[in-house]
Amino acid sequence: MIAQIKFVAGEIMVLLDRLEGPLHTEDIKCRINAPPDVILMSLGWLIREGYVYAIPRETGIEVMRIGNETNEEMQERALDLNAVTV
Numbered sequence: 001m002i003a004q005i006k007f008v009a010g011e012i013m014v015l016l017d018r019l020e021g022p023l024h025t026e027d028i029k030c031r032i033n034a035p036p037d038v039i040l041m042s043l044g045w046l047i048r049e050g051y052v053y054a055i056p057r058e059t060g061i062e063v064m065r066i067g068n069e070t071n072e073e074m075q076e077r078a079l080d081l082n083a084v085t086v
């Protein structure tokens with residue numbers, strides 16, 4: 001299972017590199033041939049390891065590779081993180 005999660009995580013990284021922008025989780029599920037739970041576990045692993053971050057939207061969650069964001073997107077991300085309460 002761990003090997004499958006890492007393999008799918010690699011596919012997600014290639015997809016994000018190719019598209020160079022945020023991608024909705026539903027789009028990722030449509031583009032990658034893997035079970036939805038494995039895709040979500042792979043996304044969680046990528047987020048935890050600091051390769052990507054999640055952007056909460058009203059329609060769901062978008063994922064973006066760290067380092068591909070514009071200055072405006074970085075500011076928006078900072079605002080989103082400041083709005084989170086624990």
